[in-house]
Amino acid sequence: MRCEQWREILSAQLDGEVTADEQRNVGAHLENCAGCRAWLDAAAKVTRRARTQVVTSLPDLTEAILATAPPPRRRWRTLVAAAMPSRWWPATGARPSLVNGLRAALGLLGAVQLVLGLAQIGRAEVAEHLHANGQHLWHESAAWNVAVGAGFLFVALRRTSPSGLLPMLGAFVVTLVLLSVNDLVASQVAVERLVSHGFLVVGYLITVLLARSSRRPGEPGDRRQPERSRWRLRLDEVDEPAPLRLLPPYSAQARHSAHLGSAPARRRAAHGDDRNRDRRRVA
Structure with missing residues (x-):
């Protein structure tokens, strides 16, 4: 094989797409070919640079986000807490x-x-x-x-x-x-x-x-979400169908065929009994 073909295998090796036999053969070729070893080192550097990049500093968007955010609503408790002296409330x-x-x-x-x-x-x-x-x-x-x-x-x-x-x-x-x-x-x-x-x-x-x-004016209230009720009215929800099951081979067909074959056998036996009964009557 020429070096171009070995280098294609080396390129696939860098991508993790070679088999065990190809990896063993290309390893033996690299021991005797200095050009392919140099090519593999250069290709490995290029691959590593392509897969990684230098981390750059991201812009700080905190001021822009705070500028566009709506102002908080000031409740009357917050206003009262701001107007009242701190000594009125115990430590x-x-x-x-x-x-x-x-x-x-x-x-x-x-x-x-x-x-x-x-x-x-x-x-x-x-x-x-x-x-x-x-x-x-x-x-x-x-x-x-x-x-x-x-x-x-x-x-x-x-x-x-x-x-x-x-x-x-x-x-x-x-x-x-x-x-x-x-x-x-x-x-x-x-x-x-x-x-x-x-x-x-x-x-x-x-x-x-x-x-x-129980709550100092100005402090946030208790914002715990109420517990969801366990009762639900299901109007638009559709029950999922039962999953399909794979039956074992031959067992179902055998039972099915045995079941189908048993009915004609019973009919033939009943018809034979009727003929024997008619013969006895004629005799």
């Missing part, structure tokens, strides 16, 4: 102790409110002087006091945000304060009764502080 180390103190105070107020409600239920001598509707209103007021006390205890024992209780509790406290002021002006309520309402108002304010302290 990170002192914040857990403050929250624990608020929860302890709320638990104490809840116990007091619960005792007041139970004591109101037990004051039967006062309810006996009322008519039927008045007695029911007395019991309804006691039930509200018990419910509020139990709610305060529930919030104090749990570690989650009590934001869900604020709408109902806030409406109840505002209405109670307005009615209490009206009754105080009209001299229709005792001062000690108004003092008992003070526990409720203080407990409501502590609940508001606990709801606000």
